[in-house]
Amino acid sequence: MTEMAGRSLSPDEVLRSVPEEDRVADFRAKVRAAGQEWTGNEPDELVELLTKAAAGDPRLAAIARAGGPLLQDFLDGYQRKTADVPRDLAGDLADGHPLPAEVFEGLTPRYLIAVVRLAEPGDEVAALRAVAGENTLLTHRDGNVVLFIPAAGADSGEHPVTRLTRWLGGRGWLATAERERARLFDGFNEASYVLRLVVAGLRPSGAYTISDVLVEYAVTRxxxxxxxxxxxxxxxxxxxxxxxxxxxxxxxxxxxxxxxxxxxxxxxxxxxxxxxxxxxxxxxxxxxxxxxxxxxxxxxxxxxxxxxxxxxxxxxxxx
The missing domain is CATH 1.10.10.2840 (PucR C-terminal helix-turn-helix domain)
Known part of the structure; x- marks a missing residue:
């Protein structure tokens, strides 16, 4: 219940007590201004700002007190939803989207970019990631599997391309490029284009780089x-x-x-x-x-x- 002039207002009375059009417009303008001050923290802070925007009008203050916590609950639910959505980091890299500085600095200095086309696409993504190696970033583009493999993994043990080629076993094509982290978009474009040329040129299953399609690459670009x-x-x-x-x-x-x-x-x-x-x-x-x-x-x-x-x-x- 809400207090007004020494007595309590029911929710129905609050909702029915609609101020004049000009006072509502003024209140909404003050609410927008209050939104610029709000830090996004506790509900009480939001209610305080909205009540301040009511400028002493009991009816508007009642609306602010009733609606403030509800609005905070709504925003809290939205924030929880967006926080639960995992970032497709590999997709951001493939699309060249800007990354926050802290995310960019957390990337390996250099990556092997591998674009894989399976002759018969199936539910083999988990296996492909395992073959590519630890800390591999994976996404999908244009029906292909895209892998960003930390280049440091190529210095110890079997090279990732060798493992991936063996895993393909004649069941698809693999195009690769290597770039430092600031040029991964460029590397993805190169590997993707090499794969298109390989498939269009009816090349046999296997691993390819730009050096395998230099003539076609130069001509078609x-x-x-x-x-x-x-x-x-x-x-x-x-x-x-x-x-x-x-x-x-x-x-x-x-x-x-x-x-x-x-x-x-x-x-x-x-x-x-x-x-x-x-x-x-x-x-x-x-x-x-x-x-x-x-x-x-x-x-x-x-x-x-x-x-x-x-x-x-x-x-x-x-x-």
Whole structure:
């Protein structure tokens, strides 16, 4: 119950006692000002500030006393909820989000960034983290598993890439880059792009770095070259059988016999299809130059239109 003029007001009376519109507006302005003073601590402090904002108006003071603790309970519940949400530190690193200085200083000076694409994604994340090693940070991006592995772990015992490659066992791809903690965003972008090139280029399962795709990386990072290459191969998209034939031919390392066996067709049928590919694209897939051009074009087509993010000098890790 609330006291007013020597008698108690019931909650219903408090709620029905609505002040004039201008007094309410003035009260709300004072409440906003009180909010700038509040430290976020005890409920009594909040009630005191709200009561002060009521400026002696008994009805407004009654509302402040009744609503203050409720508001504090609401804020306390919200703070508990946000405190219970774990920080996706690996996700922040992958996205280049600014980190508090104390969090940034707590990072290992250097990391191995590994982006993993499983041929058949499953519930193997816990096992992958265990293989990567202690203190590994893990998140997911674009269907890939992203690992930030403290580089210090690579100095003792078996290298993490060796362990991860063995664990994959031919069931996926792994692209890596290494960076100091201020440039992890840059390292993540590099490893992610290498993985895209590896998958688009139909490379076999295994571990890759930028040194394994230098030509493709240099060519596809140039926007005009990437666009022109994609235009070379795009007409082939209208011919599903020919597209699958070229894919199988590249996957067979340009061996006609191996490609024919993989497609379950006669060698002469394969030769006919390869000639049709030359008619459409202008490049002979059985020649060295033609094979190189068409492979680069297929990779460019696969990554064309996808933005390539650039990292700054600090990677955006600290405010």
């Amino acid at each position: 140039h926007e005009k070259v990437r666009t022109d290459l994609a235009a070379v191969i795009r007409p082939l998209r209208a011919h599903k059988v020919l597209w699958e034939t070229l894919t199988a031919f590249i996957d067979a390392d340009y061996s006609r016999n191996k490609a024919a066996r993989g497609l379950f067709i006669h060698r002469s049928t394969l030769d006919y299809r390869l000639r049709r590919i030359e008619d459409i694209t202008g490049y002979d897939p059985t020649s060295g130059r033609g094979a190189q051009m068409l492979t680069a074009a297929m990779i460019a087509e696969a990554v064309h239109g996808s933005p390539v993010h650039e990292a700054g000098a600090t990677g955006g890790l600290v405010p």
